[in-house]
Amino acid sequence: MTRTPVNVTVTGAAGQIGYALLFRIASGHLLGADVPVRLRLLEIPQGLKAAEGTAMELDDCAFPLLQGIEITDDPNVGFDGANVALLVGARPRTKGMERGDLLEANGGIFKPQGKAINDHAADDIKVLVVGNPANTNALIAQAAAPDVPAERFTAMTRLDHNRALSQLAKKTGAQVSDIKKLTIWGNHSATQYPDIFHAEIAGKNAAEVVGDEQWLADDFIPTVAKRGAAIIEARGASSAASAANAAIDHVHTWVNGTAEGNWTSMGIPSDGSYGVPEGLISSFPVTTKNGTYEIVQGLDINEFSRARIDASVQELAEERDAVRALGLI
Numbered sequence: 001m002t003r004t005p006v007n008v009t010v011t012g013a014a015g016q017i018g019y020a021l022l023f024r025i026a027s028g029h030l031l032g033a034d035v036p037v038r039l040r041l042l043e044i045p046q047g048l049k050a051a052e053g054t055a056m057e058l059d060d061c062a063f064p065l066l067q068g069i070e071i072t073d074d075p076n077v078g079f080d081g082a083n084v085a086l087l088v089g090a091r092p093r094t095k096g097m098e099r100g101d102l103l104e105a106n107g108g109i110f111k112p113q114g115k116a117i118n119d120h121a122a123d124d125i126k127v128l129v130v131g132n133p134a135n136t137n138a139l140i141a142q143a144a145a146p147d148v149p150a151e152r153f154t155a156m157t158r159l160d161h162n163r164a165l166s167q168l169a170k171k172t173g174a175q176v177s178d179i180k181k182l183t184i185w186g187n188h189s190a191t192q193y194p195d196i197f198h199a200e201i202a203g204k205n206a207a208e209v210v211g212d213e214q215w216l217a218d219d220f221i222p223t224v225a226k227r228g229a230a231i232i233e234a235r236g237a238s239s240a241a242s243a244a245n246a247a248i249d250h251v252h253t254w255v256n257g258t259a260e261g262n263w264t265s266m267g268i269p270s271d272g273s274y275g276v277p278e279g280l281i282s283s284f285p286v287t288t289k290n291g292t293y294e295i296v297q298g299l300d301i302n303e304f305s306r307a308r309i310d311a312s313v314q315e316l317a318e319e320r321d322a323v324r325a326l327g328l329i
């Protein structure tokens with residue numbers, strides 16, 4: 001194997017998403033079947049023992065691509081030389097709790113991690129924040145890393161994107177692989193807006209194929225937006241395997257590119273496109289190529305969509321103002 005190993009840091013490695021994520025990173029699903037990886041598992045002291053157990057299991061898989069595992073509770077060590085950082089460790093939302101409640105508890109985690117990324121990560125660092133509230137946690141980490149290009153901090157809305165693909169496929173009888181150009185706008189929260197007006201199903205406009213605005217408003221959008229809560233209700237724990245899968249998809253697409261004629265959804269710092277205030281980390285339709293991404297421009301936003309995008313962006317602005325008031329950004 002001639003390629004240089006890529007250093008991948010995973011925080012919250014001993015948690016349920018970590019357990020579903022690490023084996024897929026080590027087996028080549030994150031970066032590619034020919035890319036060796038070195039894993040850094042960052043945990044809090046109480047999580048170290050369980051992380052060691054997971055590392056033992058990773059050893060026991062004898063993954064040919066896995067060139068080392070290091071476990072630490074020190075962010076300065078955890079992010080040293082990191083090329084990819086998956087910030088998963090956070091306090092998960094429990095029954096009846098909204099994401100806003102989590103802002104303060106999680107702010108204390110993401111500020112020091114952002115600083116450690118600033119001081120120690122590799123120059124090409126790419127950051128995906130999974131831990132909720134993901135968009136605003138990404139903003140906190142980014143604000144603490146002024147030397148890292150702002151666009152390297154992203155938040156995960158790929159799970160929402162995948163959920164929307166699946167719901168739309170079910171409704172129309174299409175295969176997921178027939179659906180292209182679906183978009184999640186805004187926050188990874190109940191205000192998010194899954195938009196099918198530009199989506200295509202086997203080349204036909206998805207909104208026209210569905211032809212049922214009431215289903216969109218009263219069924220599709222709330223089902224996708226509240227899926228996280230529905231999983232918690234059913235499982236007694238928040239989404240784990242599907243979240244890990246979406247994290248793999250997010251980074252894989254960022255690094256390896258979107259297919260011609262398609263796009264994906266990522267929470268990224270706004271450049272002001274589509275009226276989203278600059279700097280907010282909001283989900284947009286993006287294409288990716290050679291490890292960079294671009295917002296898809298020039299989409300017509302109808303009234304139905306405009307109101308929903310604005311509502312989610314308003315929530316992001318409120319979260320930003322709240323963490324600003326707490327001195328976290």
Ligand SMILES: NC(=O)C1=CN([C@@H]2O[C@H](COP(=O)(O)OP(=O)(O)OC[C@H]3O[C@@H](n4cnc5c(N)ncnc54)[C@H](O)[C@@H]3O)[C@@H](O)[C@H]2O)C=CC1
Nearest residue numbers: 012014015016017042043044047089090092131132159243
């Ligand atoms: N963006 C998205 O689509 C989704 C986000 N999530 C979020 O992902 C996060 C993780 O979820 P789970 O793995 O289920 O939680 P979990 O509670 O099973 O694991 C979290 C782990 O993070 C660790 N941790 C806490 N603070 C840390 C710190 N400062 N540094 C390093 N590790 C730390 C804990 O010790 C624990 O092992 C939650 O915030 C959850 O809400 C979950 C599903 C989807």
Ligand SMILES: O=C([O-])CC(=O)C(=O)O
Nearest residue numbers: 093132227228229238239
């Ligand atoms: O709702 C939660 O807390 C977990 C989550 O983000 C999701 O499943 O989308």
